[in-house]
Amino acid sequence: MPTARDRSQRWEEAVADAMARALWERYEPVHDLVYFAPEVRRTADALGMRGFWMGYFALRAAPLGAVPPSVVTSCFYVFHPARVARALPDAWTYAAPADVLAARHDALDAAMTGLFGPDTVGSAEFAEAADLAWEAAAVADTAGRVLAAANQALERPDRPTARLWQGLTTLREHRGDAHVAVLVGQGLGPVEAMVLKAAAGESDGAFLRETRRWELADWDAAGVGLRERGLLDAGGALTPAGAAVRAEVEALTDAAAERPWTTLGTDRTTRLAGLLDPLAHMVESSGLLPPGNPVGLTRGTYPPVH
Known part of the structure; x- marks a missing residue:
């Protein structure tokens, strides 16, 4: 029978998991300005980037330095290698990573x-x-989390706009790195992970496949594999086992994203959530975020911070 100490520990872990998810729901829309704000696109164009995707990969991968496309494909996980290779390393011939880093802070200042x-x-x-x-990001545990570590190592910006965005981005990549590790541990490859996400109703499958540049044959093959594992039924819907795996992926991701919030503490985490609420709502109501919801956000309402 669980002891009082066991019950207390489980309650504390559940609270920490809830905080991790509640903050992600709030900081993800603000982070996403780097992909969809017109000021950022104009900045990428001014750097010489050729099209949206070259700008996307350069802006997001710049903290890693001029690494080859294979490294970025591994870190970003869900993109077809050919999608990445069309952008990198060519992007670095137009602008060095250090120049991209400076430009993205200027762009986010203008966008915000x-x-x-x-x-x-x-x-x-x-x-x-x-x-x-920034304080939460600075205490994030980055062992085994390459994108989070690269972002965390950047200098603290003086401007509050850049400081807020960079702090939230470190936290976002911290969670994302953990999510990739969970997917690998569950035996879900890049396409399988997206098919399962779409089947759960969290994102539009066609949007994910097309933007991540996978062929329909790749998508269909992933579906076959998931059906063979009993995670999808014949019509492509989640089975109870598939729903359980999907819930486990999210629960493990939340658990792995706890440390910044347990270190910051409930009161200050709740305060940050409240400060982010109106900003996230403004981004979501701006029309900047595309349909298809690639990150699976619950739009318009945010879970409470306990």
Whole structure:
């Protein structure tokens, strides 16, 4: 029979998991400005990037340095190698990673100022959010988390806009690195992971396949493999076993993303969540985020921070 200490430990772990998910729901939309804000696209074009995807890979991979496409394919996990290879290493012939890093902070400053307004980004509350996010990111455990470690190693920006975005991005990649590790541990390859995500109703499958540049044959083969494992039924819907695996993936991801929030503490984590709420809502209502919901966010409502 579980002891009182066991029950208390499980309760604390459940609270930490809930905090990790609640904060992700709030910081993901703000992070996503780097992909979809027009100010960022103009900045990427000015750097010489050829099209959206070259800008995407350069802006996201810049903390790693001028690594080959195989490294980025491994870290980003769900993209077809050919999608990455069309962008890298060519992007580094137009702009060095250090120049891309500086440019993305300028672009996010312009994007946040334009969307949130100069009064908001110049407020004491915005600076507080930036400092809390940076503090949480600084204590994130990055062993085995390459993208998180690369982002965490960057210098602290002076501007609150850049500091908030960079802190949230480190936290986002920290969670993402853990998610990839969980998928590998569950034996879910890149396409299988996306097929399962789409079957759970969290994202649009066609959008995922086309933007990540997989062939329909790859998608169908992944579906066959998932049916053979009993995770999908003949119609492509989740079986009870598939739903259980999907829930386990999310639970393990939440658990692996706990440390920044347990270290920051419940009160300050709750405070950061409250400060991020209006910013996330503004991003989601802006029309900037594409349909298809590739990251599986629950749009419009956020889980409470316990």
